Amino acid sequence: MARKKGRRRFGWVRKLPSGRFQASYLGPDGKRHNAPETFPTDRDADRWLVHVEGAILRREWTNPDQAKIRLCDYAESWIAERPGLRPRTVHLYGWLLAKYVTPHLGEVQLGQLDTPMIRSWRAKLLREGVSETMTAKAYRLLRAVLMTAANEDRIIPRNPCQVRGAGSENPDERPVLTVAQVFDLASRMAEKRYRAFVLLAAFATLRWGEITAVRRQDIAPDASWVRVAGAFVELPGRGLVYGPPKSRAGRRTVAIPEAIRADIFAHLDEFVGSKPDAWVFTGKRGNPLRRCNFNPATKWKAAVAAIGVPHLHFHDLRHTGNTLAARTKASTRDLMARMGHDSPRAAMIYQHATSEADQEIARGLSGLVDRERYKKSADDDDDGEAGALVPVG
Known part of the structure; x- marks a missing residue:
């Protein structure tokens, strides 16, 4: 120079x-x-x-003056200004920030954060007994916050959240019920009003917030479909809040299997008011159903223990329905539509090979082999030669 x-x-x-x-x-x-x-x-x-x-x-x-902002201040603003977050998601992010991030990194300036510091923070959470699942959720939140600081606001030159595998969760495999177990569980509900609730949750693969927000007008006159028009979320201090479904694809119409339509009709006749906006599934007083009231009212623990799946969660009914739907050879796009997902990732998970599906594939391959063997035999016979069938190992 x-x-x-x-x-x-x-x-x-x-x-x-x-x-x-x-x-x-x-x-x-x-x-x-x-x-x-x-x-x-x-x-x-x-x-x-x-x-x-x-x-x-x-x-x-990057502006070094802006990089002096504390992580806690920037993260709080990020949550408040993030477009399209549902109230429950805002609450979750705020809780994760206050519980796992701010006590350890909140006072650190954005410009001082680096990958070794992030790695040390994650390791400390795990040492203190925080589960891998919660640690991964906190890490993903921090990574998203700092991604905005690096790529959009240009406050820091790069995202320091570069810890391999830190955002991945490896939860235990959730149980999948058989069709017989679903009906058995429905029949064991302590109150009859929850029989159709279990069946519709499983065979229409609805989330808790979606099924509790179904109104009479959201079910077809012939019970051939159910429409997901909204969903309930329960927020501390605010109770049940009605809003849009979890995602854009969550607003959908789901076909109801004919095998459970009679149960839906019976439920509508006995437990649901005649007005179009009447809630379909309620407590005894007619109010929208809350999670805290469901388990005691249904004697859920006793019921799931009786069918041999003592650790079954209600959400596992949706997991069961999605798995059964995938076994019908539905396409990824059709599964996405039924499940209410914008991304094909979840649908593809349910399309993973099961022992039943694998056996079907094996039978199909066996048929291809047999056809090829007999075709060769027929060609040899046409040539005037004895066609010996050679076993395929």
């Missing part, structure tokens, strides 16, 4: 009384910024200025 002695093309360097050198420059924001540290030599300070100039030319420069 040719220049006259004492003059620089970019930035300034001055010698401090301590003998060290301070570098500064005029940033794209029109303000003068000092290097975060001083340098032992003029050449070291100059090298730093060359690095900064290159970042500005490549449009990779």
Whole structure:
């Protein structure tokens, strides 16, 4: 970099009384910024200025003043300003931030965060007994917050959340009921009003918030379909809040299997008001059903123990329905529509090979082999030769 002695093309360097050198420059924001540290030599300070100039030319420069914001302040603003978050998601993010992130990293400035610090934080959570699932959720939240800081707001040069596998969860495989077990469970509900609730949750693969928000007008006159028009979420201090479904694809119409339509009719006749907006599944007083009331009313623990699946959760009914639907050879797109998912990822999970499906594949392959063997035999006979069938190992 040719220049006259004492003059620089970019930035300034001055010698401090301590003998060290301070570098500064005029940033794209029109303000003068000092290097975060001083340098032992003029050449070291100059090298730093060359690095900064290159970042500005490549449009990779980040404002060091903005990088001084505390992580807790930035994350709280990120949650408040994030578009399209459902109330339950806002609550979850705020809880994760307050419980697992802020106590450990909240006071750290964004510009000071680095990958070793993130790795150490994650390891500390696990050492303190936080489950892998909750640790992964907290890590994913932090990664999303810092992704915005790096890619959108340009506060930091890169996302420091680069810990391999830290955002992955490996939960235990959830149980899948047989069709017989679903009907057995429905018949064991302590109150008859919950029989159709169990059947519809399983065979229409509805989420808790979706099925509790179904109204009479959301079920076809012939009970051939159920429409998901909204969903309930339960928030601390606010109770049940009615809103849109979990995702854009969640607003859907699901065909009801003919085998359970009689149960739906019987439920509508006995337990549901005649008005179109009457809730289909309620407690004894006619109010929308709440989770805290469901287990005691149905004697759920006794019922699931009686069918041989003592650790069954209500959400496992949806898991069962999705698994059974995948076994019908439905396409990924059709499964996505029925399940209410925007992404094919969940649908593809349910299309993983099961022992039943694998046996069917084996039978199909066996048929192909048999046809090829007999075709060869027939061709040999046409040539006037004895066609010996050679066993295929």
